[in-house]
Every structure is written in structure tokens, then in C-alpha cells.
Amino acid sequence: MQEKGLLIVLSGPSGVGKGTVRKEIFSQPDLAFEYSISMTTRAPREGEVDGVDYFFKTREEFEKLIEEGKLLEYAEFVGNYYGTPVDYVQQTLDNGKDVFLEIEVQGARQVREKFPDGLFIFLVPPSLSELKNRIVTRGTETEDVINNRMSTARDEIEMMNLYDYVVENDQVERACERIKAIVVAEHCRRERVEPRYKKMLEVD
């Protein structure tokens, strides 16, 4: 039987650098996991592409997906819905590939209930003032939204003890290296061969 893939969940407060770290990890050619593109009702930001960054949906469309059971988890975050398509995740895991989710904490909690064997990683900023600095510097949010996200961030940081690992995002490259090392270690711990090392074990 095909060995199932590992479900990797990266969470953390808004502005900590989840998207940046995830994009850096996925830009590396030796990568052996698949990114699950989320659904959202948030309007696309400049440069965001439907089907690449998110699947952009209306509230009606999103609520229909909820009713039809098409989401592994979903959450309302600062006025918008975000959710993970269940079929994509299940099929990819069944094909033996690891799946990587980048989601906020309420969603991660729901995933933990359904996939207790998942690998849950929490990204933290070096400090709260650095977190605010990053959200402000990104320049995508109004002052009201920034304040809202900062108060949400305090509640989110309190959730870090629900995770298997906490990784500090001081520098993007260092955070990526730590995450990749955790994934390799967890594959070993579960007695699975890290997919990118499988070739070395093949005998002619």
C-alpha cells in the first residue's frame, strides 16, 4: 500500500512572515511537498492571481462550499472567510506526497482534530514591535485593519503551545532552514524516508 504523505501546517500571527517563508521554501528545487492553495472571500491584493495565491470567492460561493462539506477547515479572520479544500489535501496525501498548509490558528486547531498526526509549526516574530513594523512596512493594510490584526496577533501568540514546534522568523533563510530540518527529523521519527532521499535507497 502507498504510504500516506505528511500534513505540515504552518501558522502564526498576521505579518510574522508566513507567506514570505512559505514562498522561499517553495522556490527551492529540492522540495518534496505540495502547497495547498486556500479559498478566501478577501479581495485580491495588487499582484495576487486567482488560483495561484488563493481561489478568490464571493461570500455566497464560500458558504456553499461550507454547506457541501468541501472544506477541511475554515475560519473567519478579520472580516473574511479563509478555508482549505478537503479533496486536494486528501488526494495528495493518499498519493504519498506531503501537503503544506499556511493557515491561521483557528483553522489549525480544526486540522489538529482531523489529523492528529499532522506536523504543526508556529512561526513567531522576534518581538511584537517587530511584528507591527512588518505589517506596516508591507503597506497592504489600512490603519484600522493593522490595529485589528495586532490585537488578533496577541490572542494568536497565546495559542503557540498547541503546536509541535515554535520557529522564530528572525531571518527568512534561517526560518526556512529550521522548518526544513524539522520536516526531515519528523520523517525519521515516523520511520518514513524523506521523499527527496528515496532515490538514494533505490537499488538497481
Ligand SMILES: Nc1nc2c(ncn2[C@@H]2O[C@H](COP(=O)(O)OP(=O)(O)O)[C@@H](O)[C@H]2O)c(=O)[nH]1
Ligand atoms: N484557517 C485558514 N486560514 C488561512 C487560510 N489561508 C490563509 N489563511 C490565513 O489567513 C490569514 C490572513 O491571510 P491574508 O489575508 O492573506 O493575509 P496575510 O497572510 O496576513 O498576508 C493568515 O494568517 C493566513 O495564514 C486557510 O485556508 N484557512
Ligand SMILES: Nc1ncnc2c1ncn2[C@@H]1O[C@H](COP(=O)(O)OP(=O)(O)O)[C@@H](O)[C@H]1O
Ligand atoms: N525575517 C524577516 N525579516 C524582516 N522582514 C520580514 C521577514 N519575514 C517577512 N518579512 C516582511 O514582513 C512583512 C509581512 O510578511 P508576510 O509574509 O506577508 O507575513 P504573513 O503572511 O505572516 O502575514 C512583509 O513585508 C515581509 O517582506
